[in-house]
Amino acid sequence: MPARLDIGDDGFEAAFARILGAKREVTAEVGDAVAEIIAQVRADGDDALCALTSRFDRFELTKEALAIGQDEVEAAVRDCPEDQLEALRLAASRIEAYHARQLPEDARWTDEAGVTLGWRWTPIDAAGLYVPGGTASYPSSVLMNAIPARVAGVERLVMVVPTPDRALNPLVLAAAKLAGVTEIYRVGGAQAIAALAFGTQTIAPVDKIVGPGNAFVAAAKRQVFGHVGIDSIAGPSEIAVIADGGNDPAWIAADLLSQSEHDPSSQSVLFTTDAAFADAVEREAEAQIEASPRGRIARAAWEANGAVVTVRTLGEAAALSNRLAPEHLELAVEDPDALLAQIRHAGAVFLGRHAPEAIGDYVAGPDHVLPTARAARYASGLSVLDFVKRTTVTGLTADAIRAIGPAAATLADAEGLPSHAQSVRLRLEQG
Ligand SMILES: NC(=O)c1ccc[n+]([C@@H]2O[C@H](COP(=O)([O-])OP(=O)(O)OC[C@H]3O[C@@H](n4cnc5c(N)ncnc54)[C@H](O)[C@@H]3O)[C@@H](O)[C@H]2O)c1
Numbered sequence: 001m002p003a004r005l006d007i008g009d010d011g012f013e014a015a016f017a018r019i020l021g022a023k024r025e026v027t028a029e030v031g032d033a034v035a036e037i038i039a040q041v042r043a044d045g046d047d048a049l050c051a052l053t054s055r056f057d058r059f060e061l062t063k064e065a066l067a068i069g070q071d072e073v074e075a076a077v078r079d080c081p082e083d084q085l086e087a088l089r090l091a092a093s094r095i096e097a098y099h100a101r102q103l104p105e106d107a108r109w110t111d112e113a114g115v116t117l118g119w120r121w122t123p124i125d126a127a128g129l130y131v132p133g134g135t136a137s138y139p140s141s142v143l144m145n146a147i148p149a150r151v152a153g154v155e156r157l158v159m160v161v162p163t164p165d166r167a168l169n170p171l172v173l174a175a176a177k178l179a180g181v182t183e184i185y186r187v188g189g190a191q192a193i194a195a196l197a198f199g200t201q202t203i204a205p206v207d208k209i210v211g212p213g214n215a216f217v218a219a220a221k222r223q224v225f226g227h228v229g230i231d232s233i234a235g236p237s238e239i240a241v242i243a244d245g246g247n248d249p250a251w252i253a254a255d256l257l258s259q260s261e262h263d264p265s266s267q268s269v270l271f272t273t274d275a276a277f278a279d280a281v282e283r284e285a286e287a288q289i290e291a292s293p294r295g296r297i298a299r300a301a302w303e304a305n306g307a308v309v310t311v312r313t314l315g316e317a318a319a320l321s322n323r324l325a326p327e328h329l330e331l332a333v334e335d336p337d338a339l340l341a342q343i344r345h346a347g348a349v350f351l352g353r354h355a356p357e358a359i360g361d362y363v364a365g366p367d368h369v370l371p372t373a374r375a376a377r378y379a380s381g382l383s384v385l386d387f388v389k390r391t392t393v394t395g396l397t398a399d400a401i402r403a404i405g406p407a408a409a410t411l412a413d414a415e416g417l418p419s420h421a422q423s424v425r426l427r428l429e430q431g
């Protein structure tokens with residue numbers, strides 16, 4: 001059973017501590033194991049990728065087979081059922097339309113001192129796209145990674161994906177073709193992150209690594225950050241649902257389990273004002289887990305990290321949810337917009353009883369690569385902005401440097417940096 005809490009009995013702080021304590025995403029052992037894997041890839045390159053693939057993904061990989069070529073992609077597309085390709089095309093066009101609105105604009109103006117100022121946005125050259133695939137396959141994550149990168153104008157889109165037991169869902173390759181991925185490698189886990197960051201004989205390094213993954217992938221992204229850029233920590237999936245008693249318990253149970261079934265480390269939390277409704281959701285969840293082919297993973301996550309919390313008011317639920325800063329938050333209440341006004345920290349919010357989180361996973365349009373482990377306190381989901389950088393622009397005429405140069409020279413003197421002062425004063429004296 002998930003943790004059952006009553007904020008009236010347990011109090012706010014104790015309830016929060018128990019929800020948080022239920023989940024330990026990155027243990028020291030994971031961090032140490034990942035550090036070893038990264039060191040191995042840096043030392044042995046492709047040989048390490050092949051050895052680690054044999055160890056973690058249980059098949060013999062040769063260096064020659066690391067890259068997935070065009071022929072394999074075309075054959076995979078032919079293997080996909082037409083209804084799946086059709087659904088993928090709908091998802092891709094909605095995701096592209098949403099992300100196209102995020103493209104930022106350059107700016108340029110001349111201020112009252114005659115100084116020309118502004119900024120320019122330019123794409124990164126090469127993006128590494130991690131597509132998870134250990135216990136499920138994620139064609140949708142191919143689109144969510146690659147489409148914002150392509151919209152931003154990134155030239156090299158380098159996708160890595162694990163193929164456990166040598167298996168790969170052909171729809172993953174169809175999604176890569178649809179989204180314009182330029183290179184694909186069959187390698188996953190921390191070893192794939194290390195290869196993207198540091199390069200191997202076969203895989204040229206990238207500038208930034210994005211994408212979701214399990215605790216090993218999330219820890220690896222943390223460890224390579226600084227050598228390359230990363231998006232945010234998009235680790236094991238999470239959902240919080242704030243629901244009043246006016247919902248169908250079966251719908252809410254399914255919403256909670258939709259994230260529990262991703263990974264035994266996933267977390268699903270229900271906040272409700274109605275204790276009888278909470279009981280009904282727990283019963284429904286049990287029945288749905290029993291009936292699900294992925295019930296083993298869902299049960300592990302639901303029992304270890306799940307929580308059902310009864311609150312006295314929706315405001316109390318909003319306050320607890322803000323502390324948790326969940327990846328996904330459903331507001332299954334009569335007036336979701338009124339409650340939204342009280343929400344400050346969440347990766348993605350779903351409004352109303354007919355907006356299940358799963359729609360956001362596939363076809364709504366916003367990105368499903370979202371911050372987890374409370375990172376939504378300071379980070380946002382993947383977007384076009386992750387693939388561009390802003391360069392500032394400054395231009396001065398002789399009149400402009402006369403207007404603001406003396407203050408710069410004074411500050412350079414104050415900092416004890418004479419060459420700085422000189423570079424300004426020479427222009428003031430001779431300009
Ligand atoms: N936050 C998000 O935006 C988001 C989106 C989609 C999926 N997800 C998450 O992605 C994850 C997918 O996980 P997954 O496991 O199916 O695929 P994955 O690709 O993330 O991980 C599989 C890899 O993990 C490595 N691994 C497994 N056990 C290991 C061990 N003991 N030591 C070292 N490495 C090991 C292997 O190399 C394997 O290839 C889930 O946690 C899911 O919730 C998150």
Ligand SMILES: N[C@H](CO)Cc1c[nH]c[nH+]1
Pocket residue numbers: 138140141236237238259327361368369370
């Ligand atoms: N819920 C995941 C993000 O946490 C994304 C996903 C892909 N497929 C199904 N779900």
Ligand SMILES: [Zn+2]
Pocket residue numbers: 237258259262358361
């Ligand atoms: Zn999901």
